[in-house]
Amino acid sequence: MDIIVCIKQSYDVQQLKFDPKTGEPMLAGAPRKMSDMDRRALEEALKIKENLGGTVKTVTVGPPESRDVVKEIYAMGADEAFVVTDLKLDKADPDLTAKIIVETIKKIRNFDLILAGAASTDDYSWQIPAKVAALLDLPFFPNAVSMTVDGGLVVESDLGDAIYKYKAPLPSVVSVSLEINEPRIPTLSAILKASRKQFMDFYLQDLGLGVVTELEVRKVVMPKVERKNVVVEATDPSKMEDGIKKILDELRKENVI
Amino acid sequence: MEIMVYSENEKLFKELVTAASHLNASRITSAVIGSKEDAEKAAKYTDKVLFVDSSELGEYKPKEYVEALCNIVKGSDPQVLLVGGTHKGNALAAMLSVKLGEPSVTEVSDLKITEEGLMVLRSAFGGVAVAEVRVGKKVFTKVASPKIACVKPGFFAPAEESKNGEIEKISVDVKSSTEVLEIKKKETGAGLEDADVVVVAGRGVKKKEDLSLIEDLAKALGGVVGVTRPLSADLHWAPTWVGMSGIAVKPKLYVGVGVSGQIQHIAGIRNSKVIMAVNTDPNAPIFEHADYGIVGDLYQVVPKLIEMLKS
DSSP, X not given: OEEEEEOOEEEOGGGOOBOTTTOOBOOTTOOEEEOHHHHHHHHHHHHHHHHHOOEEEEEEEESGGGGGGHHHHHHHTOSXXXXXXXXXXXXXXXXXXXXXXXXXXXXXXXXXXXXXXXXOTXXXXXXXXXXXXXXXXXXXXXXXXXXXXXXXXXXEEEOSSEEEEEEXXXXXXXXXXXXXXXXXXXXXXXXXXXXXXXXXXXXXXXXXXXXXXXXXXXXXXXXXXXXXXXXXXXXXXXXXXXHHHHHHHHHHHTTOO | OEEEEEOSSHHHHHHHHHHHHHTTOSEEEEEEEEOXXXXXXXXXXXXXXXXXXXXXXXXXXXXXXXXXXXXXXXXXXXXXXXXXXXXXXXXXXXXXXXXXXXXXEEEEEEEEEETTEEEEEEEEGGGTEEEEEEEOSSOOOTTXXXXXXXXXXXXXXXXXXXXXXXXXXXXXXXXXXXXXXXEEEOOOSSOGGGOSEEEEEXXXXXXXXXXXXXXXXXXXXXXEEEEOHIIIIITOSSSOOBSTTSBOOOXXXXXXXXXXXXXXXXXXXXXXXXXXXXXXOTTOXXXXXXXXXXXXXXXXXXXXXXXXXXO
């Protein structure tokens, strides 16, 4: 089974800082990491390869910093990483990203299955795998919580109201959820070996594509909701009852208890 | 301007109708892939219903349903298509957008139409921030296919019945190579998303057994219990968490117990009406985001709180 996995080097939103004055994210030099659900897509692909043989190739699209993810991709056990970068790709919208992924997949040519995280850790558009499937005219199965491939592809998709179990044709595109597996942690020696491995390094212009987007992000801010900030002291047991009473009275006034 | 709405979820469908009327739609049409009864229900809310009988399609399969939705859209002339932002809806919107060559945007909480076209607010960085996004560089023209926006649940009030729209059946001829083997319905009990009172346990709770104390507090307040990310992702005390990439809640009352209040958690509770927090650390960031705060040891404060709520 030859599998292609789409992997984004996302902003690490857990570590993202915001300008206290403007509320805008401080993105310059902000730490990045392999997107959480993409990591699980890679793990799933590696497990399939271990059972059935075949290859695992990865596609990463983004700004130049995206190249940093390759070391980890190899350390986990992928066979070959393809990376397409451009300085302006931080502004890419889902349509452009999907288009670039598909052009890269066409370079790889042979595949039986395409896997990706259901959404990226920073943008959460939930759209890329679906658009990749549509561009390739392949069936798409979103948000898989489990999948098997021996004896045909069977995918269990968590679609919110129910888990849908599909018997799917190959090739197909499957996006995976956080629950699908617990990804492996690469060994130190695997990491050291991985850093010496070559990868397919493309510039966007090599694919004959430019940065043309239909979605234009005008402004990003962390919204500030005004709160009352009434705080009582209850560390001293003698004051605790009075403090709690005051808060409960306020909550009753607010009509929430 | 015609605006079309589609959601397989009835409540979200009604919310989309409200969102469409806020956009000053001169005409609201609905796309229905379902039963005749579903189409008749939708007709009570919109000027026209374009309807594909799902018995001809079978259960939900993204590729096949997109074909149907595409036929429906082409059967009318909408300039904006609002889709309910569920897993099912997001997948259909993203694929349809490719088929129509028009942009799609997800995680939308508000929309407006300006001289520049469709502008939306969508959550960014997993809900930590909000982005203002212009959808489509081209200004609206009559002949264009619709711009597509997936609207998150719970941001518009559900519309009331007010119409008696005409129903038009759209035919589809879809061949499928996918088989639905089984559909396991999920429990839809008192979920965190819909609860009026949510009590969240944070790192300040020392042992898993101590969650029973938090449950007692939730019971006394008539609410449900959630946990923060570390308690779920690291300690596995609960299958999911409240906050970024977990569940976003918007109760009348949120109570954070031993929750420090990282922005990733605040992202999931921001839309709560009243926020209350109990924490030993007076400098915990949660107090900046709280209406009411109690500085104290949760193991002393919570039992007292329960006792006083009961009396």
